[in-house]
Ligand code: SF4
């Protein structure tokens with residue numbers, strides 16, 4: 001029987017001689033993985049090799065020809081994506097990316113260093129696809145594909161949020177996020193996905209949104225918001241659904257419709273649209289802005305995304321407006337046009353209120369709501385009483401996708417500062433293009449693997465705590481639906497006392513609407529700060 | 540002479556050794572990073588731990604006030620509690636203080652400056668710290684369970700309300716709106 005270890009032995013584990021990373025396999029203990037995809041969810045969209053299995057079991061029931069599937073999968077992708085071939089060949093292992101990943105910073109697990117994460121795939125590429133690797137083996141950083149490698153992939157590629165922070169620091173611009181995307185595609189070919197993603201994809205494909213909420217319930221939720229808005233402001237608004245001939249189709253992540261605190265952001269959008277008299281409609285068919293297909297395969301992302309243009313065409317709108325979301329905007333901004341365009345049946349978006357033409361969206365025909373609102377404010381079209389948000393000492397989290405995927409930095413800050421009087425930035429090395437991920441992106445925002453999310457979110461939370469201590473920050477704003485939910489949890493663990501807000505919730509609070517009664521509470525039903533008069537202040 | 544008094548002039552050295560031992564629980568690459576990077580935002584685990592250990596030692600060699608020690612202890616343990624470690628491993632760093640103290644007092648002990656009773660007293664203080672660490676650890680784990688449940692609730696609460704699976708106490712919300 002093993003003797004009890006001394007504290008010094010428990011503390012010094014890693015000082016003992018260790019095996020190299022290629023020989024260290026993953027120990028799947030309970031609570032250290034996301035639930036595997038259920039067969040029915042994979043089958044629902046035609047993915048192959050769905051089965052019931054568990055990472056805890058030795059036998060993952062891989063299909064008999066699994067090696068061939070992976071080899072062919074890699075070969076096909078090397079041909080299709082020139083970037084992948086480059087990423088596989090050019091890394092010089094300089095280590096500049098090594099300590100830039102939030103998962104590495106939070107866990108200290110070397111395989112969470114971006115360079116090593118991509119080496120998990122690259123070593124197989126070398127060992128199985130390059131001559132040097134085949135001859136020199138380990139000397140060339142090459143190894144052979146085994147079941148243990150596949151298990152390691154599952155473990156570590158579902159511990160990367162595809163946030164791209166590492167790529168900002170790589171002298172060659174190697175994007176580990178794209179390597180993760182390819183690796184997840186390969187895993188998906190073997191039926192090895194996680195259910196949080198597979199379930200959302202299946203629901204989205206069949207019902208229109210991640211939760212599988214049917215059209216009548218979707219409408220019902222919006223009606224619920226209409227009542228709440230009336231209770232707060234006295235103004236009754238009338239959104240329309242699936243209305244043909246509207247000028248604008250508005251699409252937002254379903255988290256805004258169903259999950260707190262995103263729901264308050266949804267109310268903010270609706271209030272704004274009403275106030276400016278926007279001719280818009282909501283779709284119960286394209287009722288999901290998010291696209292978890294992106295975390296399974298490029299093809300699935302395309303299939304889910306195609307609903308946006310299809311619905312815009314069916315309804316005959318002129319252009320599209322998109323809500324506050326992270327990965328939705330990665331899909332829209334980076335891929336939609338190539339995947340499902342050209343959207344030549346739509347017009348270049350033009351604000352009906354200010355006349356501004358959004359040239360930057362001239363090919364996708366979809367405008368970001370924050371950009372749209374910033375333009376309204378810049379042109380003095382909104383009456384805002386920022387004092388209503390005076391109870392909030394605000395900071396802002398740049399979502400990975402909008403910042404590194406779109407370079408979208410100024411507009412959110414402009415809008416926030418127009419509706420909040422107290423605003424403080426987090427330290428420079430933790431915002432804008434260097435922003436730290438929430439730790440829950442790319443389909444990893446499930447509750448079963450919450451420990452990983454908490455350690456991955458530590459660098460972000462650490463920066464929030466800094467501004468909390470220095471400036472008394474008590475509110476964190478963001479423009480991403482996953483953030484609204486995940487950061488709430490993150491704050492509760494690391495920085496209690498900080499609440500999370502979508503930017504349009506703040507807009508909704510500050511917006512002075514025609515015919516409104518005196519507001520006593522904010523959209524959350526909390527009493528408004530002070531009793532300042534509303535008249536013409538901060539216009 | 541009490542051990543605290545003997546160690547006090549060498550507090551900085553003690554802190555460095557304690558932190559060094561702490562980092563050795565991580566893989567060599569990670570240990571090097573934890574020690575090298577001095578920017579607190581680029582190295583949250585290393586810098587949070589180092590500064591919290593300093594706070595703990597200050598208090599430990601000072602008045603040893605519970606409240607003042609709990610905060611820095613919480614800072615370190617909150618991290619350890621989500622690093623995929625068994626509780627024993629997560630908290631081992633506290634006990635290392637005993638080994639360290641003995642190593643630092645090697646000559647003092649042999650010169651007879653330290654009595655057995657001094658050692659026992661010092662060990663008891665470390666044990667007190669360790670017990671507090673256990674409380675903090677279990678609190679962190681409790682929080683983890685709570686936030687997990689809250690998140691699930693937030694995700695679907697609205698739907699359940701709407702489907703009238705949950706019924707709020709009548710009048711509650713409108714009351715808060717009316718006054
Ligand atoms: S993309 Fe983000 S999560 Fe993935 S390895 Fe790079 S820094 Fe880490």
Ligand code: SF4
Pocket residue numbers: 090091092093094095096097098114115169170171172173174
């Ligand atoms: S920074 Fe780029 S080249 Fe250097 S190790 Fe990382 S991925 Fe490779």
